[in-house]
Amino acid sequence: MEIQEIKQRFGIIGNSPLLNRAINIANQVAPTDISVLITGESGSGKEVFSQIIHQMSPRKHGAFIAVNCGAIPEGTIDSELFGHEKGAYTGAVGERKGYFETVNGGTIFLDEIAEMPLGTQARLLRVLESGQYIKVGSSKVEKTNVRVIAATNVDVYDAVKSGKFREDLYYRLNTVPLKIPPLRDRKEDVYLLFRKFTSDFTDKYRTPPIQLDDDAQQVLINYTWPGNVRQLKNMAEQLAVLERDRIITAQTLLTYIPHETGGRNLPMRLDNQPKEDFSERDILYKVLFDMKRDMVELKKLVADIIEHGGVSTNYANHSQTINQLYRDIELPGNPESQFTLQQPVNNNNNGSDAYNITHEAEEVEESLSLIEKESDLIRKALKKHKGKRKLAANELGISERTLYRKIKELNL
Numbered sequence: 001m002e003i004q005e006i007k008q009r010f011g012i013i014g015n016s017p018l019l020n021r022a023i024n025i026a027n028q029v030a031p032t033d034i035s036v037l038i039t040g041e042s043g044s045g046k047e048v049f050s051q052i053i054h055q056m057s058p059r060k061h062g063a064f065i066a067v068n069c070g071a072i073p074e075g076t077i078d079s080e081l082f083g084h085e086k087g088a089y090t091g092a093v094g095e096r097k098g099y100f101e102t103v104n105g106g107t108i109f110l111d112e113i114a115e116m117p118l119g120t121q122a123r124l125l126r127v128l129e130s131g132q133y134i135k136v137g138s139s140k141v142e143k144t145n146v147r148v149i150a151a152t153n154v155d156v157y158d159a160v161k162s163g164k165f166r167e168d169l170y171y172r173l174n175t176v177p178l179k180i181p182p183l184r185d186r187k188e189d190v191y192l193l194f195r196k197f198t199s200d201f202t203d204k205y206r207t208p209p210i211q212l213d214d215d216a217q218q219v220l221i222n223y224t225w226p227g228n229v230r231q232l233k234n235m236a237e238q239l240a241v242l243e244r245d246r247i248i249t250a251q252t253l254l255t256y257i258p259h260e261t262g263g264r265n266l267p268m269r270l271d272n273q274p275k276e277d278f279s280e281r282d283i284l285y286k287v288l289f290d291m292k293r294d295m296v297e298l299k300k301l302v303a304d305i306i307e308h309g310g311v312s313t314n315y316a317n318h319s320q321t322i323n324q325l326y327r328d329i330e331l332p333g334n335p336e337s338q339f340t341l342q343q344p345v346n347n348n349n350n351g352s353d354a355y356n357i358t359h360e361a362e363e364v365e366e367s368l369s370l371i372e373k374e375s376d377l378i379r380k381a382l383k384k385h386k387g388k389r390k391l392a393a394n395e396l397g398i399s400e401r402t403l404y405r406k407i408k409e410l411n412l
Helices: 003-010 017-029 047-055 078-080 120-129 156-161 167-175 189-205 214-222 228-242 250-255 280-308 311-316 321-328 369-384 390-398 400-409
Strands: 036-038 066-067 107-111 131-136 141-143 147-152 176-179 339-346 355-357
Touching: 003 017, 003 047, 017 047, 036 047, 047 066, 047 107, 047 147, 078 120, 120 131, 120 147, 120 167, 156 167, 189 214, 189 228, 214 250, 228 339, 280 369, 369 390, 369 400, 390 400
Parallel strands: 036 147, 036 176, 066 107, 107 147
Antiparallel strands: 131 141, 339 355
16 A cells, blocks of 8 residues: 555555555555564554554454553553453452453554563563463463564663563564654654644534744744653644644743743754753753852963963953852852952062952861862752742752752752
């Protein structure tokens, strides 16, 4: 079947080369019984591709069931998948058939496979290799003929390296990898999808059509869409229901974009400048290292002044800045320590301008304790904002919850 026919049959919208490649792989692997591992971010449409593989396979007349492994408690997932005998555990008042028994001859889609417990992974591996399983509380070997399609939104190989996922199961499932591209990599499809969703919802709720002005279209296309197609569809429904003005501006559209994640979900940069994404710990380290670098520069400057009895023209031009830096940085040890670079006076010996130096600070060992630096920064931020923790958290570049935790840990 051609790619365009598949799109029409399963309601897939878009012309992105990455999307077309994923559809082509699904089309090629569907007629076989090979296990498929679908990877992609949440909301990118992994279950749609599992349906494509099932409906275009010889098992299309058999049963299809989608199981979210992350939504089933660890204590009951074995029973859900493989069934149990009466009295197998407390509450097992009767015999229960598992999914591998009820879907015999069909396809089972295991979503969020990386959330599956290690014990269940071992049972699943046996089913994939021999088609055999044992119900919970039974000793009888059962047979099944089920095709397994798995999906995850995390890097399974990282889970393998950390010991959270069986390596043999990973290679058994990953016979044919199928990667679904995120919406931010399908920029040419974003506006097409939005128009389709708004058209569907305005028809459903019998509201006037929705249109975006040029600026709003740019915001829509350049937004990162962390929730992918699911998020875009939800936003289209909100606009179709809530907005009275049916010409949507960029300002209106931005009110539907979440800002609670520190700016990571804001529209992407239009230029090619590299992006920096720092964690809270990275930001703290950066501040501390910047402070240490400034101290080193100032120490070099003081040593040069003491050694040569004066400063260069370049240093002289920045004397006020140097003094300000020293006033901003509290020298460790003695709070009464001072350093002042005074205005130039005439030197009768050589006719050049020199600087009078007042340096009463004792040389003390600089503390490199990360906890002390962190505590000091938090105190300064709280003092600056008069105890308002929300403003202090913003100043420090951390969340308010993290600030509360730090205050408690450091007994501030």
